[in-house]
Amino acid sequence: MPARLSVNLNAIAMLRNRRNLPWPSVVGLGRIALAAGAHGLTVHPRPDQRHIRFSDLPEIRALIDDEFPRAEFNIEGFPTEEFLELVERNEPNQVTLVPDDPAQSTSDHGWDLAGQGEFLKPVVKRLKRRGLRVSLFVDPEPAGLEKARELGADRIELYTGPYGSCHSNPQGAIRELERLGRTADAATAAGLAVNAGHDLTVANLPALAEQIPQLAEVSIGHALTADALEFGMPETVRRFLAACGW
Ligand SMILES: CC(=O)[C@@H](O)[C@H](O)COP(=O)(O)O
Protein backbone atom coordinates (compact mmCIF):
# COMPACT_ATOMS: atom_id res chain seq x y z
CA MET A 1 0.00 0.00 0.00
CA PRO A 2 1.34 3.52 -0.75
CA ALA A 3 2.51 5.65 2.15
CA ARG A 4 -0.25 7.53 3.98
CA LEU A 5 -0.06 11.31 3.92
CA SER A 6 -0.18 13.26 7.20
CA VAL A 7 -0.36 17.01 6.69
CA ASN A 8 1.81 18.98 9.14
CA LEU A 9 -0.01 22.16 10.23
CA ASN A 10 2.99 23.93 11.84
CA ALA A 11 3.71 26.22 8.88
CA ILE A 12 0.06 27.32 8.71
CA ALA A 13 0.12 28.04 12.45
CA MET A 14 3.29 30.09 12.04
CA LEU A 15 1.60 32.23 9.39
CA ARG A 16 -1.45 32.69 11.62
CA ASN A 17 0.75 33.74 14.55
CA ARG A 18 2.07 36.79 12.65
CA ARG A 19 -1.02 38.59 13.94
CA ASN A 20 -3.29 38.21 16.92
CA LEU A 21 -6.04 37.03 14.56
CA PRO A 22 -7.57 33.61 13.94
CA TRP A 23 -6.56 33.27 10.26
CA PRO A 24 -5.31 31.40 8.36
CA SER A 25 -7.28 28.88 10.39
CA VAL A 26 -5.23 25.85 11.43
CA VAL A 27 -8.35 23.77 11.99
CA GLY A 28 -10.03 25.10 8.84
CA LEU A 29 -7.07 24.16 6.63
CA GLY A 30 -6.76 20.82 8.42
CA ARG A 31 -10.40 20.20 7.55
CA ILE A 32 -9.80 21.09 3.87
CA ALA A 33 -6.73 18.81 3.75
CA LEU A 34 -8.62 15.84 5.22
CA ALA A 35 -11.64 16.46 2.97
CA ALA A 36 -9.24 16.40 -0.02
CA GLY A 37 -8.03 12.92 0.97
CA ALA A 38 -5.11 13.40 3.37
CA HIS A 39 -4.94 10.52 5.84
CA GLY A 40 -3.99 12.47 8.92
CA LEU A 41 -2.76 15.65 10.56
CA THR A 42 0.58 16.25 12.26
CA VAL A 43 1.54 18.97 14.71
CA HIS A 44 4.89 19.67 16.36
CA PRO A 45 4.25 21.87 19.39
CA ARG A 46 7.34 23.56 20.79
CA PRO A 47 7.70 25.05 24.29
CA ASP A 48 7.53 28.66 23.01
CA GLN A 49 4.38 27.85 20.96
CA ARG A 50 5.83 29.79 18.02
CA HIS A 51 3.96 27.54 15.58
CA ILE A 52 1.23 25.31 16.98
CA ARG A 53 -0.27 26.62 20.22
CA PHE A 54 -1.19 24.15 22.92
CA SER A 55 -4.77 25.42 22.61
CA ASP A 56 -4.88 24.23 18.95
CA LEU A 57 -4.63 20.59 19.97
CA PRO A 58 -8.12 20.01 21.45
CA GLU A 59 -9.63 21.68 18.38
CA ILE A 60 -7.71 19.40 16.01
CA ARG A 61 -8.66 16.37 18.14
CA ALA A 62 -12.33 17.43 17.94
CA LEU A 63 -12.12 17.98 14.16
CA ILE A 64 -10.89 14.42 13.68
CA ASP A 65 -13.32 12.88 16.17
CA ASP A 66 -16.37 14.74 14.88
CA GLU A 67 -15.77 14.87 11.13
CA PHE A 68 -12.97 12.47 10.08
CA PRO A 69 -12.94 9.60 12.58
CA ARG A 70 -10.72 7.45 10.32
CA ALA A 71 -8.00 10.11 10.09
CA GLU A 72 -4.91 9.89 12.31
CA PHE A 73 -3.57 12.54 14.66
CA ASN A 74 0.22 12.56 15.02
CA ILE A 75 1.88 14.74 17.66
CA GLU A 76 5.64 15.25 17.36
CA GLY A 77 8.07 16.75 19.81
CA PHE A 78 10.68 16.53 22.52
CA PRO A 79 9.33 14.60 25.52
CA THR A 80 9.40 17.14 28.36
CA GLU A 81 6.87 16.58 31.15
CA GLU A 82 4.83 19.45 29.66
CA PHE A 83 4.84 17.76 26.23
CA LEU A 84 3.87 14.37 27.66
CA GLU A 85 0.94 15.86 29.57
CA LEU A 86 -0.18 17.69 26.41
CA VAL A 87 -0.07 14.40 24.52
CA GLU A 88 -2.00 12.60 27.25
CA ARG A 89 -4.72 15.27 27.24
CA ASN A 90 -5.18 15.12 23.47
CA GLU A 91 -4.85 11.39 22.80
CA PRO A 92 -3.22 11.26 19.36
CA ASN A 93 -3.00 8.00 17.43
CA GLN A 94 0.75 8.38 17.20
CA VAL A 95 3.45 10.22 19.11
CA THR A 96 6.71 10.91 17.30
CA LEU A 97 9.52 11.67 19.71
CA VAL A 98 12.06 14.14 18.31
CA PRO A 99 15.33 15.15 20.04
CA ASP A 100 15.13 18.85 19.28
CA ASP A 101 16.33 21.60 21.54
CA PRO A 102 13.89 24.53 22.08
CA ALA A 103 16.45 26.87 20.49
CA GLN A 104 16.54 24.93 17.21
CA SER A 105 14.66 26.59 14.35
CA THR A 106 13.55 23.17 13.10
CA SER A 107 14.36 19.48 13.62
CA ASP A 108 17.76 18.64 12.20
CA HIS A 109 18.80 15.24 13.59
CA GLY A 110 17.50 11.99 15.02
CA TRP A 111 17.95 10.31 18.41
CA ASP A 112 21.24 8.83 19.56
CA LEU A 113 19.46 5.59 20.47
CA ALA A 114 22.39 4.06 22.34
CA GLY A 115 23.31 7.22 24.26
CA GLN A 116 19.75 8.41 25.01
CA GLY A 117 18.13 5.00 25.48
CA GLU A 118 17.91 5.31 29.27
CA PHE A 119 16.06 8.62 28.89
CA LEU A 120 13.71 7.26 26.22
CA LYS A 121 12.79 3.94 27.81
CA PRO A 122 10.39 5.21 30.54
CA VAL A 123 8.92 7.76 28.12
CA VAL A 124 8.07 5.10 25.55
CA LYS A 125 6.67 2.87 28.31
CA ARG A 126 4.44 5.67 29.63
CA LEU A 127 3.04 6.42 26.14
CA LYS A 128 2.53 2.72 25.32
CA ARG A 129 0.63 2.27 28.60
CA ARG A 130 -1.80 4.91 27.28
CA GLY A 131 -2.26 2.80 24.13
CA LEU A 132 -0.45 5.25 21.84
CA ARG A 133 1.69 4.23 18.88
CA VAL A 134 5.24 5.49 19.38
CA SER A 135 7.63 6.47 16.63
CA LEU A 136 11.24 7.63 17.11
CA PHE A 137 12.80 10.22 14.80
CA VAL A 138 16.12 8.79 13.55
CA ASP A 139 18.95 9.75 11.22
CA PRO A 140 19.33 7.77 7.98
CA GLU A 141 21.84 5.39 9.56
CA PRO A 142 21.13 1.64 9.42
CA ALA A 143 23.30 0.59 12.40
CA GLY A 144 21.78 0.19 15.85
CA LEU A 145 18.08 0.32 15.04
CA GLU A 146 17.32 -2.84 17.04
CA LYS A 147 17.68 -0.51 20.03
CA ALA A 148 14.51 1.36 18.98
CA ARG A 149 12.60 -1.92 19.12
CA GLU A 150 14.18 -2.81 22.48
CA LEU A 151 12.97 0.54 23.83
CA GLY A 152 9.42 -0.45 22.89
CA ALA A 153 8.90 1.78 19.83
CA ASP A 154 6.52 0.68 17.08
CA ARG A 155 7.99 2.77 14.30
CA ILE A 156 10.83 5.01 13.30
CA GLU A 157 10.52 8.24 11.39
CA LEU A 158 13.41 8.66 8.98
CA TYR A 159 14.84 12.19 9.00
CA THR A 160 14.79 13.08 5.30
CA GLY A 161 16.32 16.59 5.64
CA PRO A 162 19.65 15.64 3.98
CA TYR A 163 17.71 14.07 1.07
CA GLY A 164 15.50 17.17 0.80
CA SER A 165 18.54 19.43 0.68
CA CYS A 166 19.72 17.64 -2.50
CA HIS A 167 16.97 19.32 -4.56
CA SER A 168 19.56 20.56 -7.10
CA ASN A 169 22.10 17.78 -6.65
CA PRO A 170 20.84 14.60 -8.37
CA GLN A 171 23.94 12.52 -7.52
CA GLY A 172 23.68 13.51 -3.86
CA ALA A 173 19.97 12.64 -3.89
CA ILE A 174 20.78 9.14 -5.18
CA ARG A 175 23.32 8.62 -2.39
CA GLU A 176 20.83 9.85 0.24
CA LEU A 177 18.09 7.62 -1.16
CA GLU A 178 20.34 4.57 -0.89
CA ARG A 179 21.16 5.46 2.71
CA LEU A 180 17.45 5.93 3.51
CA GLY A 181 16.62 2.63 1.81
CA ARG A 182 19.24 0.72 3.81
CA THR A 183 18.02 2.33 7.04
CA ALA A 184 14.40 1.45 6.24
CA ASP A 185 15.37 -2.16 5.53
CA ALA A 186 17.27 -2.37 8.83
CA ALA A 187 14.22 -1.00 10.64
CA THR A 188 11.93 -3.52 8.96
CA ALA A 189 14.34 -6.34 9.88
CA ALA A 190 14.20 -5.12 13.51
CA GLY A 191 10.39 -5.34 13.49
CA LEU A 192 9.71 -1.61 13.16
CA ALA A 193 7.38 0.12 10.70
CA VAL A 194 8.82 3.05 8.80
CA ASN A 195 7.62 6.67 8.53
CA ALA A 196 9.54 9.54 6.96
CA GLY A 197 9.54 13.30 7.02
CA HIS A 198 11.31 16.62 6.65
CA ASP A 199 11.64 18.67 3.50
CA LEU A 200 9.69 16.20 1.39
CA THR A 201 8.17 17.67 -1.78
CA VAL A 202 6.02 16.64 -4.73
CA ALA A 203 9.29 16.39 -6.68
CA ASN A 204 11.28 14.18 -4.29
CA LEU A 205 8.49 11.93 -2.93
CA PRO A 206 8.07 9.49 -5.86
CA ALA A 207 11.71 8.34 -5.73
CA LEU A 208 11.49 7.93 -1.93
CA ALA A 209 8.29 5.89 -2.22
CA GLU A 210 9.92 3.69 -4.86
CA GLN A 211 13.08 3.21 -2.78
CA ILE A 212 11.09 2.32 0.37
CA PRO A 213 8.04 0.28 -0.69
CA GLN A 214 7.26 -0.44 2.98
CA LEU A 215 6.93 3.28 3.79
CA ALA A 216 3.89 3.57 6.09
CA GLU A 217 3.48 7.34 6.43
CA VAL A 218 4.99 10.63 5.37
CA SER A 219 4.37 13.84 7.31
CA ILE A 220 4.78 16.97 5.24
CA GLY A 221 4.37 20.62 6.15
CA HIS A 222 6.73 23.20 4.73
CA ALA A 223 6.61 22.33 1.02
CA LEU A 224 2.95 21.36 1.16
CA THR A 225 2.05 24.75 2.67
CA ALA A 226 4.16 26.53 0.05
CA ASP A 227 2.32 24.62 -2.70
CA ALA A 228 -1.04 25.31 -1.08
CA LEU A 229 -0.36 29.05 -1.47
CA GLU A 230 0.18 28.46 -5.18
CA PHE A 231 -2.36 25.75 -6.02
CA GLY A 232 -4.83 25.79 -3.13
CA MET A 233 -4.98 23.15 -0.36
CA PRO A 234 -7.30 20.58 -2.04
CA GLU A 235 -5.28 20.49 -5.30
CA THR A 236 -2.01 20.39 -3.32
CA VAL A 237 -3.16 17.42 -1.24
CA ARG A 238 -4.15 15.60 -4.44
CA ARG A 239 -0.72 16.30 -5.95
CA PHE A 240 1.07 14.97 -2.84
CA LEU A 241 -1.16 11.88 -2.73
CA ALA A 242 -0.34 11.19 -6.39
CA ALA A 243 3.37 11.61 -5.59
CA CYS A 244 3.00 8.93 -2.88
CA GLY A 245 1.42 6.59 -5.45
CA TRP A 246 -2.27 6.92 -4.55
C1 LIG B 1 10.28 16.16 13.05
C2 LIG B 1 10.20 17.04 11.88
O1 LIG B 1 11.00 17.00 10.98
C3 LIG B 1 9.07 17.97 11.80
O2 LIG B 1 8.21 17.92 12.85
C4 LIG B 1 9.51 19.35 11.65
O3 LIG B 1 10.25 19.69 12.78
C5 LIG B 1 8.31 20.22 11.39
O4 LIG B 1 8.17 21.21 12.29
P1 LIG B 1 8.56 22.71 11.85
O5 LIG B 1 8.03 22.91 10.46
O6 LIG B 1 7.86 23.51 12.84
O7 LIG B 1 10.03 22.81 11.93
Ligand SMILES: NCC(=O)COP(=O)(O)O
Ligand atom coordinates in the same frame (compact mmCIF):
# COMPACT_ATOMS: atom_id res chain seq x y z
N1 LIG C 1 7.85 14.93 10.55
C1 LIG C 1 8.15 15.83 9.51
C2 LIG C 1 7.05 16.79 9.33
O1 LIG C 1 6.06 16.69 10.01
C3 LIG C 1 7.10 17.87 8.34
O2 LIG C 1 8.33 18.38 8.04
P1 LIG C 1 8.40 19.51 6.88
O3 LIG C 1 7.69 18.98 5.65
O4 LIG C 1 7.73 20.74 7.40
O5 LIG C 1 9.87 19.66 6.66
